[in-house]
Amino acid sequence: MAGDGTVKLIDEKGIRLDGRKADELRPVSIKIGVIKNANGSAEIRMGKNIIIAAVYGPRELHPKHRALADRALIQCFYRMSTFSVNDRKSPAPSRREKEISMVISNSLSSVVLTEKYPRTTIDVYLQVLQADGGTRTASLTAASVALADAGIPMKGLIASVAAGLINDQVVLDLFDIEDQKGSGDLPLGYCPVLDEISLLQLDGVFTVKQFEDSLNIAIKGAKDLYEIQRDALKQKYTDIRAEVEVPEKPKAEEPKVEPKVVPKPVLKVEKPKTEEPKPSEDDKREVE
């Protein structure tokens, strides 16, 4: 995969072909709940990448003999659409797709509390709609968000991003051209909560110094990505809250503030008492 390093991918000022600095992520947006039929889903757009992750399960596993007696099996199905790349991709599952499916499922198994659902399977479908380098890391990022959206208990989310070498310089989040013409690439899956690495691959030749720099830059990128994942998961619920609760907040706060202002403790007890029966009386009237 790695090129010979003769193509100039970064200029003297440290600006890359797509205008980014060396340690800059591509613009990322994550949306949850995009597949209504799935138990949980997420869509990630990272630069030109578009990937949809859908989680089904925990559900019954067929064939049953593959089930694990003490925990759930996590099955990943990473697929690239035929139209996701310039030259039509054959729809048959390739060796590369099987490998990526396996590394993602292994990586997710390290954070999901699989022992809560013995004898079941958790299926994670990852469909790449548009590919522009770094799809395995983006898929892993989306998959962990989709798992959380499905309500599956986990120790923490995995944020995943690659670092790499272009013209002997360490950069973050390679895109397609850098991936092909650059001289090395290091995809990393990192769980910021546990401070654990759950996926680490390497392609190309790195010096020890370059490797350490790549790892550090990728961990830093993953931490930034984690904040985007967190916002994506909370957004849906905080939006609904803001929509329905704001007009009622002044009402709810007023009675709470009043008893605090009144210094006598007797009144504190009386006030809620007089307030509470009122709605219940209304209720009774409605019944009658």
Place this chain on the structure above:
Amino acid sequence: MSKVIAKNHAIVIPGDLLAEGPINFGEGIVKRNGEYYSSVVGLFQDKGDFIQVKALRGKYIPRPGDLVIGKVTEVSLTSWIVDIGSPYTAILSANNATEKRFDPIKDDARKIFDLGDIILTKIASFDRTRDPMLITNERGLGKLRGGRLIEIEASHIPRVIGKKGTMINMIKRLTRTQIITGQNGRIWVNGKKIEDELKAIQAITKIELEAHTQGLTDRIREMISEDQQ
């Protein structure tokens, strides 16, 4: 010394630090090195000496004693296989189906429950190593005829029922419908008029959507009353 870090009623995600030090904890929490972390996307609840995270989504996990609504997916000579919307398919044995003794030579299992029947049933036993067993030979259990069936997130069923049944009783009263809630997230609604049924369903879907907000009972009452005027 225990210290609760997260705010009460906050939306938390897996891996959020909730509390430190010794404290009683319930569902949705994992303990690591004396610290308590959330394991699901949910609503954090701090009840003084007890903390828990109520998940906002997730599959139904059977618990013995739960009332659930199931669909018969397979009929055999002396048992039924019932889909209860959980990762494990449930088994209803003929001995637990009716109060009379079941004789496989004389009796026909299909005459009791046929394929596709919707049944109200109770979980008799479940321990994760074996599939759940059901019973329908208690009062009120059995086939559900007519009505409409809707499915919501199982974790929102307590919210639909409300404290001591306040929410569900209000919906029943205002929409003049019969409602049966299964702990597995399936709700059966039956009313004399279609409009009543639809209104009840509309109210329940609104509860599901806004389950993590405060003052929901009042909003639902307003919504149903508005429609009636």
